[in-house]
Amino acid sequence: MAPDPIPAAEEAEFVGQLFFRLWRASHTPTAEALERLGLTPPLFAVLNHLRDREASIQQQIGAAMGIDPSTMVALVDQLERGGLAKRRPRAQDRRAREVLITPKGRRKLRRARELAQEVETDVLRGLAPAERDQLVALLRQALAAAPPQPPWTAAEDG
Amino acid sequence: MAPDPIPAAEEAEFVGQLFFRLWRASHTPTAEALERLGLTPPLFAVLNHLRDREASIQQQIGAAMGIDPSTMVALVDQLERGGLAKRRPRAQDRRAREVLITPKGRRKLRRARELAQEVETDVLRGLAPAERDQLVALLRQALAAAPPQPPWTAAEDG
DNA sequence: TATTGTTATACTCTATAACTATA
DNA sequence: TATAGTTATAGAGTATAACAATA
Numbered sequence: 574m575a576p577d578p579i580p581a582a583e584e585a586e587f588v589g590q591l592f593f594r595l596w597r598a599s600h601t602p603t604a605e606a607l608e609r610l611g612l613t614p615p616l617f618a619v620l621n622h623l624r625d626r627e628a629s630i631q632q633q634i635g636a637a638m639g640i641d642p643s644t645m646v647a648l649v650d651q652l653e654r655g656g657l658a659k660r661r662p663r664a665q666d667r668r669a670r671e672v673l674i675t676p677k678g679r680r681k682l683r684r685a686r687e688l689a690q691e692v693e694t695d696v697l698r699g700l701a702p703a704e705r706d707q708l709v710a711l712l713r714q715a716l717a718a719a720p721p722q723p724p725w726t727a728a729e730d731g
Numbered sequence: 732m733a734p735d736p737i738p739a740a741e742e743a744e745f746v747g748q749l750f751f752r753l754w755r756a757s758h759t760p761t762a763e764a765l766e767r768l769g770l771t772p773p774l775f776a777v778l779n780h781l782r783d784r785e786a787s788i789q790q791q792i793g794a795a796m797g798i799d800p801s802t803m804v805a806l807v808d809q810l811e812r813g814g815l816a817k818r819r820p821r822a823q824d825r826r827a828r829e830v831l832i833t834p835k836g837r838r839k840l841r842r843a844r845e846l847a848q849e850v851e852t853d854v855l856r857g858l859a860p861a862e863r864d865q866l867v868a869l870l871r872q873a874l875a876a877a878p879p880q881p882p883w884t885a886a887e888d889g
Numbered sequence: 890t891a892t893t894g895t896t897a898t899a900c901t902c903t904a905t906a907a908c909t910a911t912a
Numbered sequence: 913t914a915t916a917g918t919t920a921t922a923g924a925g926t927a928t929a930a931c932a933a934t935a
Contacts, residue, residue: 630893630894632894643895643897645894646894646895666892667893668892669892
């Protein structure tokens with residue numbers, strides 16, 4: 574059997590631990606909410622990417638989000654099976670596949686983003702609105718100046 | 732081949748993504764530094780726990796840090812093999828094993844904590860000291876009020 | 890020859906379940 | 913019978929490497 578829940582702030586000595594615990598605090602309920610829509614965090618991340626950059630090809634998506642090419646194949650497969658996105662060969666280079674979000678995909682993404690926002694509001698409920706804005710600003714500032722990152726997994730999301 | 736490094740702040744729309752990216756920004760180089768000491772992030776986490784609570788038994792450590800009992804066995808095995816900690820039966824209940832950090836373990840932990848601190852300073856180099864303090868305060872405040880968490884993995888550290 | 894995507898496989902990490910020894 | 917720890921196994925998630933199609 575898995576251990577009981579943990580006192581939230583215990584043992585978080587290093588800043589990295591704080592990042593991790595807050596990420597988990599947001600990731601776990603987000604993943605549960607997404608599951609009710611038939612989505613996973615990686616699928617949600619790809620859909621978010623697709624929302625703004627329709628004609629990007631698999632490799633570009635993977636490079637932008639740190640998803641391995643072979644993993645991208647499986648993710649886009651899932652999106653296609655669910656009718657949330659579709660592939661088409663790029664005209665200028667028929668090796669490459671452009672991935673496009675479908676109207677159904679947009680509708681599902683809209684609901685998913687709402688759920689993710691709700692979770693995030695709940696996770697940061699300890700902060701006043703001004704404090705929350707301040708936190709986000711500091712996080713962005715730190716990340717912008719942080720050392721360059723190696724490739725990441727796709728498990729990142731709200 | 733794995734994809735190239737990612738522009739740090741790109742795509743981090745949700746706060747959860749910021750947490751994740753900053754955690755990774757600190758976790759990856761920390762893991763690399765620990766490896767040079769023969770440690771891993773989970774071992775580092777357990778040693779940190781042991782530093783302050785010597786007589787805790789495996790189950791307690793696991794419960795406090797969200798590490799599965801069977802995973803704890805493997806971790807303490809590794810610490811014992813390296814001479815960094817040792818087990819002994821608890822007098823009052825010989826089913827239970829108290830885990831104690833050794834002097835060698837303390838020395839190694841001291842170096843590990845120095846390395847982790849250096850990484851963290853580097854990760855947060857974009858923030859002025861006052862901003863950094865402010866960030867930590869906001870993170871702690873948010874975490875203290877966040878919804879109760881399910882068990883965690885041991886991958887959390889500086 | 891190099892590159893995109895694909896496939897099949899291997900690896901890492903963690904959880905699950907059955908077992909032992911104590912209680 | 914219940915609990916701490918152990919062991920062996922399975923599962924999820926991801927990466928690696930070889931292959932096909934195209935450039």
